[in-house]
Amino acid sequence: MNHFQKYLADEFAEEYQEGRLSRREALKMIASVTGSLLLANSILTSCIPPPEENDPLSTAGASPTAGAPVGEAASAGPAAAPHGTVMPDDPAVIATEVEIPTELPPLRGYLAYPSNLEPAPIVLVCHENRGLTPHIQDVTRRFAKAGYAALSVDLVSRHGGSAGAGEGSVPGILGGISPDQFISDFIDGWKYMGDQPFAQAERVGMTGFCFGGGVTWLMAARMPELRAAVPFYGPHPPLDEVPNIQAAVRAIYGELDGRINSGIPAIEQAMQENNKVFEAVVYPNADHAFHNDTGSRYNAEAARDAWAKTLEWFAKYL
Known part of the structure; x- marks a missing residue:
């Protein structure tokens, strides 16, 4: 991967870890950047997955701006x-x-x-x-x-x-x-x-x-x-x-x-x-x-x- 491919792939992997993208969405985006579904899967496999959506602890207190910075x-x-x-x-x-x-x-x-x-x-x-x-x-x-x-x-x-x-x-x-x-x-x-x-x-x-x-x-x-x-x-x-x-x-x-x-x-x-x-x-x-x-x-x-x-x-x- 070149300098920018790595940046883009890492960005989508981070969004997956934060729960902003589903695994399927992240795979699609990373594969589109790297040209390799195998590499995309390898990148996501090394990530800590977000809490499961069906985990009641992960959705307690959730809001439309979850994951946004505090403040304004x-x-x-x-x-x-x-x-x-x-x-x-x-x-x-x-x-x-x-x-x-x-x-x-x-x-x-x-x-x-x-x-x-x-x-x-x-x-x-x-x-x-x-x-x-x-x-x-x-x-x-x-x-x-x-x-x-x-x-x-x-x-x-x-x-x-x-x-x-x-x-x-x-x-x-x-x-x-x-x-x-x-x-x-x-x-x-x-x-x-x-x-x-x-x-x-x-x-x-x-x-x-x-x-x-x-x-x-x-x-x-x-x-x-x-x-x-x-x-x-x-x-x-x-x-x-x-x-x-x-x-x-x-x-x-x-x-x-x-x-x-x-x-x-x-x-x-x-x-x-x-x-x-x-x-x-x-x-x-x-x-x-x-x-x-x-x-x-x-x-x-x-x-x-x-x-x-x-x-x-x-x-x-x-």
Whole structure:
């Protein structure tokens, strides 16, 4: 398995252990990512299964938000968005779907930029493992509202696109795409932005969430022009690629996200040893995916502060 296949497989195994997926659902998702039902079964066999649904002790006191982080996680919804949901018709932004020319068939993307048309720094946005969803489009518009020319690239563009494939199929498609292709697609997205009169190609940053956080980390290692990166709870890149990082990195984590957080000491040490600009921010009582205001793990307080810290980082380094 490559770097991202392992991440995706481990994520679905974790959801199985937490009772968010049935064994059958987890097998299907992991097999779609790895291309092997045998490997998927082996991965799940090594997991501690969730309590049986027919065990009265496991269902006592259960609620629709079981497994979500304590605190404000239950307040999910657009009205509680960390920087306020920005509607597509907001007069301060121009937002549209775009086609990005490449040497391969064109990429699809979602573009948002300030309606004053003044040249703005670029922020590339990488989606989660469910693709370029309405939530990611909203995040892209939030950056435009904050003064950036933002582009989210649909990494399953050549497989029908996120909307055409459906959220349930996107992880398997992503698992079959080379990490090198993710990098190439985002570089094509950056070049496309550089040709636009409302964008400043030399001032470019990137953020991403979950799977997209991992892509953001890898872009920091592979794209020397990247000035700043804010990966949200994503797997760090191979440590032997850390010397290549030129961007200032502020990595965002949730305290309850043990699987991802286990990698913090290694990446922190590698960044320090290579004299890189790095800061890890860990939010108490926040879990994986806490920034997504459409999900059960949403934590409004942590998301609001993480958004502010993201804008602060880009303002400083872009």
